[in-house]
Amino acid sequence: MDILITGILLGGTYALIAMGLNLQYGVARIMNLANGEILVAGGYFAFIAYTSTQLSPILTIFLVAPLAFALNWLIYRVMLQPLVNRAKNRGQLETDSILATFGLSFIGVGLMLSFFGGDYFSYSFMAVPVELLGSTYGANRVLSFVMAVLMCGALYVWLNWSRAGLSIRAIATAPASARLVGIDVKHLSALAFALGGAVTAVGGALISTYLTLDASTGVVFTLKALIIVIMGGVGDVRGTIVAALLLGILETVVASLLDPGLTLAAAYVMFLGILLFRPQGLFGKKPT
Amino acid sequence: MSLTGTDIRNLFLAALALTICALLPLGDNGYWLGLGVTIAMFTALATSWALFSGPTHYISLATAAFFGVGTYVTGLGIDNLPFWSLVGLAGLIGAILAALVGLATLRLSGVYFVIFTLGLAELVRQVITWVQNNTGQKGLYVLTDLDEAGIYWWLLGLCAIVFLAGWLIGRSRLGFALRIIGDDETVAAHSGINTARAKVLLFMVPGAVAAMTGAILAPRYVYIEPSLAFAPILSFQVVIMALLGGASRLWGPLVGVIPFTFLLEAVSSNFPNQTTLVIGVAFLVIVYLLPGGFVGLLNKIMHRINTRERF
Numbered sequence: 001m002d003i004l005i006t007g008i009l010l011g012g013t014y015a016l017i018a019m020g021l022n023l024q025y026g027v028a029r030i031m032n033l034a035n036g037e038i039l040v041a042g043g044y045f046a047f048i049a050y051t052s053t054q055l056s057p058i059l060t061i062f063l064v065a066p067l068a069f070a071l072n073w074l075i076y077r078v079m080l081q082p083l084v085n086r087a088k089n090r091g092q093l094e095t096d097s098i099l100a101t102f103g104l105s106f107i108g109v110g111l112m113l114s115f116f117g118g119d120y121f122s123y124s125f126m127a128v129p130v131e132l133l134g135s136t137y138g139a140n141r142v143l144s145f146v147m148a149v150l151m152c153g154a155l156y157v158w159l160n161w162s163r164a165g166l167s168i169r170a171i172a173t174a175p176a177s178a179r180l181v182g183i184d185v186k187h188l189s190a191l192a193f194a195l196g197g198a199v200t201a202v203g204g205a206l207i208s209t210y211l212t213l214d215a216s217t218g219v220v221f222t223l224k225a226l227i228i229v230i231m232g233g234v235g236d237v238r239g240t241i242v243a244a245l246l247l248g249i250l251e252t253v254v255a256s257l258l259d260p261g262l263t264l265a266a267a268y269v270m271f272l273g274i275l276l277f278r279p280q281g282l283f284g285k286k287p288t
Numbered sequence: 289m290s291l292t293g294t295d296i297r298n299l300f301l302a303a304l305a306l307t308i309c310a311l312l313p314l315g316d317n318g319y320w321l322g323l324g325v326t327i328a329m330f331t332a333l334a335t336s337w338a339l340f341s342g343p344t345h346y347i348s349l350a351t352a353a354f355f356g357v358g359t360y361v362t363g364l365g366i367d368n369l370p371f372w373s374l375v376g377l378a379g380l381i382g383a384i385l386a387a388l389v390g391l392a393t394l395r396l397s398g399v400y401f402v403i404f405t406l407g408l409a410e411l412v413r414q415v416i417t418w419v420q421n422n423t424g425q426k427g428l429y430v431l432t433d434l435d436e437a438g439i440y441w442w443l444l445g446l447c448a449i450v451f452l453a454g455w456l457i458g459r460s461r462l463g464f465a466l467r468i469i470g471d472d473e474t475v476a477a478h479s480g481i482n483t484a485r486a487k488v489l490l491f492m493v494p495g496a497v498a499a500m501t502g503a504i505l506a507p508r509y510v511y512i513e514p515s516l517a518f519a520p521i522l523s524f525q526v527v528i529m530a531l532l533g534g535a536s537r538l539w540g541p542l543v544g545v546i547p548f549t550f551l552l553e554a555v556s557s558n559f560p561n562q563t564t565l566v567i568g569v570a571f572l573v574i575v576y577l578l579p580g581g582f583v584g585l586l587n588k589i590m591h592r593i594n595t596r597e598r599f
Contacts, residue, residue, distance in 0.1 A: 031399055031402075033406075079572075082576075083575070091345060091397075091398060092345075094397075094398055094399055095345055095347060095398065096575055096579075098347060098399075098402055099347070099527075099531070099571050099574060099575045100571065100572060100575045100576075102524070102568075102571050103568045103569065103570070103571025103572040103574075103575065104568065104572075105568070106524070106564050106565070106567045106568030106571065107564075107565060107568030107569065107572075108568075109564045109568075110562060110563075110564040110565030110566075110567075110568055111565070113561060113564060114561060114562070114565070216564075219406075219520075220410075223403070223406060223407050223410075226403045227403070230400065230403070259418050259421070261414055261417055261418055261421070262414055262415070262418055264407065264410055264411065264414055265411050265414045265415055265418075268407055268411045271403075271404070272392060272404075275392055275393060275396065275400060275404070276392060279396050279400070
């Protein structure tokens with residue numbers, strides 16, 4: 001039972017990170033492989049803010065979000081927009097954006113390595129036990145989960161009931177047709193990309209309260225987020241959340257019953273299953 | 289198969305170049321031979337990588353996984369089997385592994401393939417580490433009488449096979465089918481090409497070559513452990529070298545391998561902490577400045593000269 005709850009707590013934060021990636025891939029059509037580095041950068045920010053000024057990570061995220069938003073908006077406008085403009089078809093954009101974001105990812109790792117060194121970083125924030133259904137869990141995990149749920153909820157509401165959210169969903173479904181009904185695709189794509197980056201960075205700040213990170217762990221989170229997005233279906237909020245929770249539970253089960261070193265292998269087995277049997281995602285419809 | 293005069297001339301020139309390369313260990317046995325081994329290794333890896341990724345545009349990051357499997361084949365079998373059979377065995381296992389990966393992912397779009405291969409080395413590494421932890425075994429010692437010059441000649445032989453294979457594939461029905469798939473997959477499917485089968489078949493080539501390269505290089509490491517054998521950075525280096533040179537020609541990757549090996553060598557000996565940064569910048573250079581690699585640049589220059597002459 002406590003394995004299940006730990007898994008769900010972990011999955012909540014995964015859901016937030018994967019939502020960030022889903023916005024970037026589903027709407028802006030950029031497979032952002034530097035996503036994990038944005039996450040680690042968010043974690044570093046929270047770490048520095050907490051160790052130098054005792055600023056609570058819960059407040060830090062209100063600083064992290066606009067900063068990450070601005071940075072990602074800039075990245076999209078300066079580096080990725082030209083690729084979108086020059087691409088002749090979807091495949092070429094995919095290849096170009098994969099290579100470009102790989103470059104950004106390595107540059108991110110390189111910069112963080114030279115600024116902060118290669119050491120693991122962690123800090124003790126709210127490391128007190130709380131009791132849930134008879135077992136105890138770290139308060140930081142529970143708090144991160146609650147924050148993640150609140151933010152996923154806010155995103156869900158915004159995407160489903162606001163005008164901008166409606167336009168963004170329109171772009172995700174049919175980018176070419178969205179232009180015809182007067183949606184500013186360029187502007188909203190940049191917005192969605194930046195928002196996705198902000199969400200991911202916030203996820204990083206939250207995850208740093210209870211996981212140990214270092215400059216080069218980003219790629220692991222990128223992989224997990226990618227697996228969740230594909231499993232949940234591109235552009236599908238509900239699927240992303242379910243997939244994230246499933247991955248969180250699976251990882252916790254494998255880590256506590258088998259070996260903590262096999263978590264990524266477990267995620268991979270799940271990914272393989274999805275590729276073989278439901279490549280369109282958990283709730284996706286079969287393409288005709 | 290009929291050979292034209294140009295073909296025979298090219299084959300002759302290639303054989304001549306190979307002979308000259310093979311003479312390197314006679315001249316130097318230290319720094320330059322070490323560099324020669326690195327260049328030969330990346331030439332085999334990058335050229336075979338481009339054989340698959342050039343026509344199909346799929347970016348494979350599985351090199352490190354196949355390479356690591358190859359080193360483990362040598363590491364596990366060196367006490368019982370002769371070296372040459374281990375290289376062959378590694379190639380066979382690499383090809384089978386590549387076929388399995390290809391069957392799972394190549395029916396789908398390129399993104400799935402990239403993601404899957406990205407984590408493949410890490411997946412195999414975790415499994416091997418887990419097995420080692422459970423059996424109490426740590427690393428493997430590979431002790432042979434194969435010296436640096438021997439490894440160099442083995443790799444050179446492998447390079448020759450890769451180039452020959454690439455040349456033959458380019459002339460075959462499979463190569464023709466792949467060029468059509470690369471241009472337009474829908475057209476290829478409609479003209480009766482089994483696109484998934486062609487892609488899987490071709491993906492087996494880099495899989496086998498990377499595993500064989502790993503098997504050949506295992507004696508150089510002496511001591512093998514998972515984090516060394518499956519270093520993911522290898523996959524990225526191969527991608528950069530192949531694309532920097534240009535994946536559209538058989539000799540393209542070679543043009544990228546040589547300068548990038550020297551660059552990495554210089555950077556890692558002077559600023560050892562900045563290699564990741566250099567790799568990152570190299571990716572951006574490829575995307576923004578050299579989309580077709582050096583080959584593309586050369587084509588552009590030739591085109592400009594030709595059009596100028598016409599006027």
